[in-house]
Amino acid sequence: xxxxxxxxxxxxxxxxxxxxxxxxxxxxxxxxxxxxxxxxxxxxxxxxxxxxxxxxxxxxxxxxxxxxxxxxxxxxxxxxxxxxxxxxxxxxxxxxxxxxxxxxxxxxxxxxxxxxxxxxxxxxxxxxxxxxxxxxxxxxxxxxxxxxxxxxxxxxxxxxxxxxxxxxxxxxxxxxxxxxxxxxxxxxxxxxxxxxxxxxxxxxxxxxxxxxxxxxxxxxxxxxxxxxxxxxxxxxxxxxxxxxxxxxxxxxxxxxxxxxxxxxxxxxxxxxxxxxxxxxxxxxxxxxxxxxxxxxxxxxxxxxxxxxxxxxxxxxxxxxxxxxxxxxxxxxxxxxxxxxxxxxxxxxxxxxxxxxxxxxxxxxxxxxxxxxxxxxxxxxxxxxxxxxxxxxxxxxxxxxxxxxxxxxxxxxxxxxxxxxxxxxxxxxxxxxxxxx
Amino acid sequence: xxxxxxxxxxxxxxxxxxxxxxxxxxxxxxxxxxxxxxxxxxxxxxxxxxxxxxxxxxxxxxxxxxxxxxxxxxxxxxxxxxxxxxxxxxxxxxxxxxxxxxxxxxxxxxxxxxxxxxxxxxxxxxxxxxxxxxxxxxxxxxxxxxxxxxxxxxxxxxxxxxxxxxxxxxxxxxxxxxxxxxxxxxxxxxx
Numbered sequence: 001x002x003x004x005x006x007x008x009x010x011x012x013x014x015x016x017x018x019x020x021x022x023x024x025x026x027x028x029x030x031x032x033x034x035x036x037x038x039x040x041x042x043x044x045x046x047x048x049x050x051x052x053x054x055x056x057x058x059x060x061x062x063x064x065x066x067x068x069x070x071x072x073x074x075x076x077x078x079x080x081x082x083x084x085x086x087x088x089x090x091x092x093x094x095x096x097x098x099x100x101x102x103x104x105x106x107x108x109x110x111x112x113x114x115x116x117x118x119x120x121x122x123x124x125x126x127x128x129x130x131x132x133x134x135x136x137x138x139x140x141x142x143x144x145x146x147x148x149x150x151x152x153x154x155x156x157x158x159x160x161x162x163x164x165x166x167x168x169x170x171x172x173x174x175x176x177x178x179x180x181x182x183x184x185x186x187x188x189x190x191x192x193x194x195x196x197x198x199x200x201x202x203x204x205x206x207x208x209x210x211x212x213x214x215x216x217x218x219x220x221x222x223x224x225x226x227x228x229x230x231x232x233x234x235x236x237x238x239x240x241x242x243x244x245x246x247x248x249x250x251x252x253x254x255x256x257x258x259x260x261x262x263x264x265x266x267x268x269x270x271x272x273x274x275x276x277x278x279x280x281x282x283x284x285x286x287x288x289x290x291x292x293x294x295x296x297x298x299x300x301x302x303x304x305x306x307x308x309x310x311x312x313x314x315x316x317x318x319x320x321x322x323x324x325x326x327x328x329x330x331x332x333x334x335x336x337x338x339x340x341x342x343x344x345x346x347x348x349x350x351x352x353x354x355x356x357x358x359x360x361x362x363x364x365x366x367x368x369x370x371x372x373x374x375x376x377x378x379x380x381x382x383x384x385x386x387x388x389x390x391x392x393x394x395x396x397x398x399x400x401x402x403x404x405x406x407x408x409x410x411x412x413x414x415x416x417x418x419x420x421x422x423x424x425x426x427x428x429x430x431x432x433x434x435x436x
Numbered sequence: 437x438x439x440x441x442x443x444x445x446x447x448x449x450x451x452x453x454x455x456x457x458x459x460x461x462x463x464x465x466x467x468x469x470x471x472x473x474x475x476x477x478x479x480x481x482x483x484x485x486x487x488x489x490x491x492x493x494x495x496x497x498x499x500x501x502x503x504x505x506x507x508x509x510x511x512x513x514x515x516x517x518x519x520x521x522x523x524x525x526x527x528x529x530x531x532x533x534x535x536x537x538x539x540x541x542x543x544x545x546x547x548x549x550x551x552x553x554x555x556x557x558x559x560x561x562x563x564x565x566x567x568x569x570x571x572x573x574x575x576x577x578x579x580x581x582x583x584x585x586x587x588x589x590x591x592x593x594x595x596x597x598x599x600x601x602x603x604x605x606x607x608x609x610x611x612x613x614x615x616x617x618x619x620x621x622x623x624x625x626x627x
Contacts, residue, residue: 007577010549014555015555015559016578018559020470023480026458026480260501
């Protein structure tokens, strides 16, 4: 060993400060590369700003649309239109209404998908003409008439429960219903003994529940390199206090030397979760559930004579609460925006430290290994936002993907994680949603 | 302008400060790059990439230690990355096999006396070592790492690190003997 130290001294004395001739145009190459990197960063920064602005704009527009969208659409009853002097003719978009006798006499009445509204007439005893507006008029009326029959002298009061039952069974959805008219449901009032069109807002209780199974991966890591010793524990604790053994303390004296290098790295968080979402208003869903997250970090303090490595693994369980708003649909894709928050608490954590190195005289080696369970004192709160797409794979199964970011508030915990050091973590969510 | 002022300016991506810093440290860092590379072109690329990395990551330098140490670490890490890449391509297998039988001579007790050998020749001797020997020798001698650390860093067994260092010493001793022999022959001829 001593002979090796002599070799070290001899070679270092010879070459440690030996300047070699520089390549021609060495600085020019570096300068060009730096300019290219700066330009690329500018472009990326602009794209990031543009993407963020677009997402915010989408959220804003979606919110405005949502706020301005009336929960009850006022559609004038066609009976009223008929009373207009010029309304003797029905709107051209509405197909002509056959008389009920003609309707019943049609052996094969096939509702057309193109029909946006239909009219059927029922002549009451008094001869007054009443019109029915429906979203899937022909199909529903055909079925209703087949089941119950309609005769001029038949009392509608008797048929009211049947008709309501027909509607509640969801027959409405079996036929082509134009987008935007889903909230229109036919009902029959027993008070005025008439069939008429009535707009009924669909109550929240009528909406479907959705169970989501998804995974989330962080899109960013955290890496820090410094010359002074670091630790994965909070900066509030003195580094020296954390390495207790004499051997490591001896090694630590070398950490104050000039060539110390400390590298800390937090991996991307990985999450899996199950969520339940429920519609609270039209196109607006509230979502909650349970999310498991795995965080891992590494740290290395090293110089020529020693190395201390720390690894840390923490398993979190969180409760997310998100609001998802469907902005619009293109073909079968739904674009939605999401905002929310999550409260997480660690379930299990492991901290491992391995210190090895030579002492200052190079004649002995100090070593320390420490493995212990750790726990973060405070829960971790975060807020998040994102934009996502969903696509139906099957009738009740949709795949979704969401890109977003989360801001993690400082929880003041002892062990550093990507939450405490990076604060804003971009992530990608992918999963499946099953509708019931 | 001292280093700390230059570093502050470099953190703001001041091109002039970067140039001054380059001119101040590039010659010594070029020696580091040459020590790890047989081909000069590879050393030039390492020098270029090292300064790019240094300038882009200079924000992580907190100024608590030596800037030169921080900078040298970047170049050594780059050289090691390059070594691992080359190793993955199995480029060194042939060299190892050629040297397997020839390099097992035990160096004598002379601790590689290079006192009279010019610096550029010492550098050249190191560069002519096979890549694995050269890397282990550099890490052990100049970075003052233990064989255990070298083994971890290069993903080899500790015994392999010792063995490669031993062989590197053996090869260097042969070169040193040859150089000294030539010098003494020339000296005798001149007399």
